[in-house]
Amino acid sequence: MVSKDKNRRLLLQGNEAIVHGALAAGCRFYAGYPITPASEISELLSVKLPQVGGTFIQMEDEIASMGAVIGASLAGEKSMTATSGPGFSLIQENLGYACITEVPCVVVNVMRGGPSTGLPTNVSQGDVLMSRWGTHGDHPIIVLAVSSVNDCFSLTVRAFNLSEKYRVPVIILSDEVVAHTRECMTIPDQDKVRVVDRIQPNVPPEWYKPYADNNRGVPDMASFGEGYRHHVTGLIHDERGFPTQQPKEIDRFLHRLHDKITKGFPEIVLSKTIDMEDAEVCVIAYGSVSRSAMMAVKKAREHGIKAGLVQMITLFPFPRKVIDAALRQCKAAIIPELNMGQMSREINRVNQSGTAIIKMNRIDGQLITPDEILKKILSVS
Amino acid sequence: MVVEAEVIRQEYLRHDKKFPHVWCPGCGNGIVLGSLLRAIHALELPKDDVVVASGIGCSSRLPTYIDFNTLHTTHGRALTFATGVKLAKPRLKVITVMGDGDATAIGGNHFIHAARRNINITAIIINNNTYGMTGGQYSPTTPYGDKSTTSLYGHVEHAFSIAELAVTAGASFVARGTVYHASHLDRMLEQAIAKRGFSVVEIVSNCHVQHGRRNKLGGAVKMINSFKESAVPIAKAKKMSPEDMQDKFTIGVLCDVDKPISTEEYNRIKQEACKIDDYEETHKRKETKVKRHEE
Structure with a gap:
């Protein structure tokens, strides 16, 4: 049970860490539908939720999962669902409903290769723009990208907090690599986890x-x-x-x-910068790819190149300020992504300083390696 | 009766809501609304504890006008939202109001699964054989051969029988009524709402503006009166031959069984799961593994 778990150091995969994060944030309702590579979240929550008095249900499809999540949130429970590409397509209908009715809820999308059934067991970042514009109509939404097991815990807590505070659905974009990579992490004492609850009316x-x-x-x-x-x-x-x-x-x-x-x-727009103080070339990355980028930047520094990393954590609303600053400072920005360049388009959109935006895309279901990024850094500096 | 009607009007309608409602003159939806309020009144349910959810369509505007916790959801999905509400707060009385297209076309999957799951929810389905709000297209209950705006040559598909579908899918209580038999409908709704388990009431209603006009079924009065002829009580129907039952349908309680309700079953699991603290156990093993690795 969560309250008993004090400073536990555990070997967890990303999906498991999301479950721990959700429980720590106060999630007490989960509805889902089996899908690779997100199923572990359902499986673990089906064990853990009843232990803390919460409710797990496996619905008939993802449309129903999202409906149940919104219903439970309206009844007062912090609620979540987790899915991957094909299921993410199905939740879009009711995701729009959560936006317009301002019902707090968290949706985890563990990205796999698409389109359609695509590559169920391979990594991808193909749902970036869909997570922003998937449901119809102009709507506000918050999208957070996780890159490590630690992130999976802390950003899930953050996702619930933002969702409750702003009454908006929050999407956690994970990917197959983050979801299944096992890393060591310390789960903080429940007292140390900052939990935000929705404000309830105090008028008659x-x-x-x-x-x-x-x-x-x-x-x-x-x-x-x-x-x-x-x-x-x-x-x-x-x-x-x-x-x-x-x-x-x-x-x-x-x-x-x-x-x-x-x-x-x-409060909503989060990002992380590494070695950006004097950087002349920057890598802008998110999700699992930012881990490769981190290593590449480190190696580039060893080669004497002034390289830096901007890791986007909040993808939407778009972190314009930090990206703009990085673009103004650097002569070139490398954007490695596991898609055809969805985020590099967004970055190009705010590029006012004529910085060279260098796309770097892999869509073969494999992760971009540090060496590939390093090679790119070497070629532009 | 008049006094009671006034009490119900005062007590349950939303007076701050912008009346008039969206329904056409003569629509059966108003009769269903009245019947639903009388049933809730008779059961003395506190207004704060009642949730009425609906999907999209003419029928689904119903919750807007009544003073409960009301939820107007997306097309066909009322039952999924209702499931979430009920599971999160089992003490609430959850009722859904849907149309035939809403519940059995776009929401057909949710409908059969809600019945199978046997959650303590009441599903009211107003069946007027058409999509009235969008202009009278054919629905899953449009009779074979009938005309609609998408079957002007005559409908080539066959209709669902909603109540029978609910029985087969596993609902605890299934009844059928019509907007002609209003006091019978009161009783059906009362029984359904009081029932523990998934309960379904199919209400045969009229859309004289869309379905009736295209198929020369007459105006509202003629259509509603026709249910007097075509509706046969279940007991009487058993004595009738299939030929006599041609173009007729049964009304009354089709199914009333007691079986475990999944919400209550889940509560039992919660109580048992709380006692299990396998967590420490499972992770102790992993912890030692990690330590060894670090060494």
């Missing part, structure tokens, strides 16, 4: 307006069955939660939905 029920704006732009959230009877709908709604077609109300609602994330940028 008859005063409660479920979608009323406030200075945070995030309405207080009442759970079903607590006396605050209210309406939840996927239609655009007014501050009482009822459908509206008034242009003014629509405009105000959709702007608040996006603005609440903008207001939280300093």
